Amino acid sequence: MKYKSVFDIMGPIMIGPSSSHTAGAAKIGKAARTLFGKEPNWIEIFLYGSFAKTYRGHGTDVALVGGILDFNTDDQRIPDSLEIAESKGIKINFHQDEAAVEHPNTVRIKLGDGNDQLELVGISIGGGKVEITELNGFELHLSGNHPAILVMHNDRFGAIASVAQILAKHEINIGRMEVSRKDIGKEAIMIIELDENIDSYIERELERAENILQIAKIVD
Structure with a gap:
């Protein structure tokens, strides 16, 4: 694997204990927010594999929601993202899904408001790097490492x-x-x-x- 700089090897600047479970999760959440284009009023999050087993302890839950709230990986508000979302009236449900997946750090995010909704599948591949593999039923490979x-x-x-x-x-x-x-x-x-x-x-x-x-x- 090739890296752009020493910072790619060290990992991203972030809040949380894990580059894959926290920083990567925040990036997936932010990708969902960017593609949706606005703040949702409901969020359904389905966690698979390692994400499902450790999401509370590794801060994956707060990171995903923080990303959906448009927080960057180093935003000091990430640990409080669930409370912030609740204060905004955003309804959130987490689901531990036992379905087999190709990558252990996989999440499916469904979100929306009264008019629109979006469904996205993302994986955190390590070191804060992510890939979006599905969007509204379309298969794709979006790394998020380039514009x-x-x-x-x-x-x-x-x-x-x-x-x-x-x-x-x-x-x-x-x-x-x-x-x-x-x-x-x-x-x-x-x-x-x-x-x-x-x-x-x-x-x-x-x-x-x-x-x-x-x-x-x-x-x-």
């Missing part, structure tokens, strides 16, 4: 090319791209990791492209 955009679109000819052309016009380089769909001609999703964050005006231009339904931005 990225998630593009919901109709599965139509030219949709992928139009997004690539807009990024090329603004000299934004694509590091990795993945496309997932549930069925031919239905909704699909592009996961595009970039070399740099995109400005808001580029995001708006992408949203106006034909057959594009929604854009979500993951900022590095």
Whole structure:
């Protein structure tokens, strides 16, 4: 495994006892918040494997909720995140799920409000690094280690090319791209990791492209 710097080897700056069970959990929670785009009023959290067995002792519960509240891994409020969420009227339930999973540090987060909801599966792979493997039923591989955009679109000819052309016009380089769909001609999703964050005006231009339904931005 290659590391960018000595800080990747030492682990992230964080609140909590474990880079995988606490810092990683906070990053997964924050990814869910970023993709949802607002604060939810209910959260259902399903924990698997090692997460399910040790989530209270290792602070995984407070870290996940802290991330959903938009706290960074080093935010001093993380230990109090459950109380903070309760004070906001957010209803939270934790579930220890015994289903078999490929990675021991796996969590499924369902959250929403009166109008919208989101479902996400994430794994903490160690050292504070995470991967999002499922979003609203779409399989994907999103590391969170690079700036990225998630593009919901109709599965139509030219949709992928139009997004690539807009990024090329603004000299934004694509590091990795993945496309997932549930069925031919239905909704699909592009996961595009970039070399740099995109400005808001580029995001708006992408949203106006034909057959594009929604854009979500993951900022590095």
